[in-house]
Amino acid sequence: MSLGDGASGGGDAEYGGVGQTRTRLPGGRSGDVYGGARRGRSSSRSLVTVVGVVVLLIAAIAFANRGGGSSSSADGGRTRTDSAPTAASGVRPVQSKNGGIPSGFAHDQQGAQSAAANYAVALGSADMFTKTGRDAILKAVITPSKVTDFQARLDKAYTADFNKKIGLNEDGTAPQGYTFVSRTNPIGTKLTAFTTDKATVEVWCSGLLGLAGQNSTNPVTSSWFTLVLQLEWNGGDWKIVTDSQKDGPAPVPGDERASTANDMGKAVEEYGGFTYAR
Template sequence: MSLGDEREASGGYGGTGQTRTRLPDGGADPYGGARRGRSSSRSLVTVVGVVVLLIAAIAFANRGNDDPSSADTPQNKPETAPTAPSGQRPVQSKKTGIPTGYTHDKTGAQSAAANYAVALGSAEMFDKAKRDAILQAIIVPSRVADFEAKLDRAYTPAFNKNVGLNEDGSTPKGYTLVSRTSPIGTKVTQTSTDKATVEVWCSGLLGLAGENSTNPVTNSWFTITMQLQWTDGDWKIVTHSQKDGPAPIPGDERASGAEEMAKAVQEYGGFTYAR
């Protein structure tokens, strides 16, 4: 709104108490002379970005159309991406709520690693009994005791308190614990008949949703590396490590309130990852 518009809206101009009537500038069309509001810089960037992507997509789609030799043939098609769908049916069985029964190949190893990353980053890991059940389901039997001892040393009363939980890992009344891991993609770095090393790029949420929470839900990016072994007809974890990133530049979205975040976690279930 311009200075003149503000004055008109207040019922007077220049302190005289008189009003002015703005006549349309567009002839017979009363909207022809209307002034347009200025778009924000963010909208302009978004539009430009969409146009650039559209031009790039058209150029890519038309590339080689003038050359018959560039037509899609088996030898000219690009290689399948590491996380492309395989067309196989997802696994049907579950143990402790975790999908099991993967195929004995690289595709099955990647599906297993993705689902195991979800389990290891879940809120159930803060409960000793549930954590041990998860480890029994996804770790090779010979390493279960080692994993239990290591994680018991990690999930201490002091750690739980730092997260905002009670010392026993339970959630304080009036709050919702948010702990989720979402795989973005997987990559096999080493493989043999019964072994595979898989990296899982993930985004994670962790914190307490609730009014006056001193540990609000935050987002992180990290990569999990798992060495898997084919054991008892399924892929199991032998070793597990984690490093930060790759992380994108944070966006400028408005942070959701505690009630909205808690409601989202309660209403939106997780996914089963399978190729």
């Protein structure tokens, strides 16, 4: 991912369009390290963005089921889709999970978009900062022939020094007394290219990254970005071949005051994620 602003991946991908949904992040109470003021991206975020895959931050708040009609036209052997309205399709997105990550997506456009949204969440999670967690996620979402390449690239990015710079222990865990927040929240997906066994999907996301704690020097901040995932149908499921990240689209900040460190840490521990579907 890039990590929540996180690490952004490397391949070249093609981009394009389909439905969208909106989520609204809750406002908080004033106080503590956040000082009630909105902050821009932290230096740690910029750092992570430079790094390398879609560890973009974060896990999920909700991004309603959507579906709806889409019109398509052939273009160089590929099908390009126009934007579709946000609407639940009524089709169950997945039948199973692989290491806690949704799997078994439908072999169609909806399945490709559902896979991309769920994979964005996994790649933007806090587990990406530890070697064990990262390897497990990559094996679950990356096409088999590319897993070793992704692991090598990310091992060079998520070093002990890198973890220390963003306030973590060298092994990627949070220091005692702090809650590490790294979540990616899909807002919508856009299918830009599709053939029987290949798809390119853009996932518009909001992200959270930082350490929640009374004396944190890297408080949790938010960001907006778009992940571009090129997928292929492999072994009966959609898998990532390449990934990249770009900034925005970002809305104008609202008037909500930032939550306290205690409220932020409590929210992350109490609010779980969802399985995403079009």
